[in-house]
Amino acid sequence: MNRRVLLGAGGWLAAAALTTLAGIWAVSLIGADLSGQAVRSMTPDEVGRVLATASAAPAAAPPSATGPHAVTGGFSYAEGSVTVACEAGRALLLSWTPAPGYGVEEVERGPAATASVVFESDDRTAVISLTCSSGRPAATVRSVAEHDED
Structure with a gap:
C-alpha cells in the first residue's frame, strides 16, 4: 500500500472520530438547561406519584x-x-x-x-x-x- 493512501485513511478516521465525539458532546448538552443543571424526563411511575399526591x-x-x-x-x-x-x-x-x-x-x-x-x-x-x-x-x-x- 502506498504511504499516501495510509495517511489519507488515517486522517479520515481521525476526523470521523473527532466529529463523532463532538456530536456526542453536543447531544449531551441538550440535556442541560442554561444554568448547567441536567434535565431528565420523569418515569411513568414518578408522574403517577406526583399526580396522586398533588392537590x-x-x-x-x-x-x-x-x-x-x-x-x-x-x-x-x-x-x-x-x-x-x-x-x-x-x-x-x-x-x-x-x-x-x-x-x-x-x-x-x-x-x-x-x-x-x-x-x-x-x-x-x-x-x-x-x-x-x-x-x-x-x-x-x-x-x-x-x-x-x-
Whole structure:
C-alpha cells in the first residue's frame, strides 16, 4: 500500500472520530438547561406519584366572572376535583381536574342553577352536579360503572 493512501485513511478516521465525539458532546448538552443543571424526563411511575399526591388548587376566577359577594367551594372525589362559585343563586364552575386515569367528557360551566362536569375512565363515568344551596356551593356525584357488552 502506498504511504499516501495510509495517511489519507488515517486522517479520515481521525476526523470521523473527532466529529463523532463532538456530536456526542453536543447531544449531551441538550440535556442541560442554561444554568448547567441536567434535565431528565420523569418515569411513568414518578408522574403517577406526583399526580396522586398533588392537590388541585382552585383556580382564580376572572374578575368579571364572580362578584365581590361570591362564595367559592372545592370538592374532591376519587374521579376528580372541582371548584365552584355561587352568586345570586347561580353556580359557576371555576376549575375541574380529573384524577389520574380519568378524562373530562363534558362540562356545563354555568353560571346556571346547576353546573356540571363528567369525568370518565375506561370503566367508570362520574357526573358531578354543582348547585348553590342557601348561597353556598353544594355537590352531588352520580357514578356509573361501564360494562362492555360483547
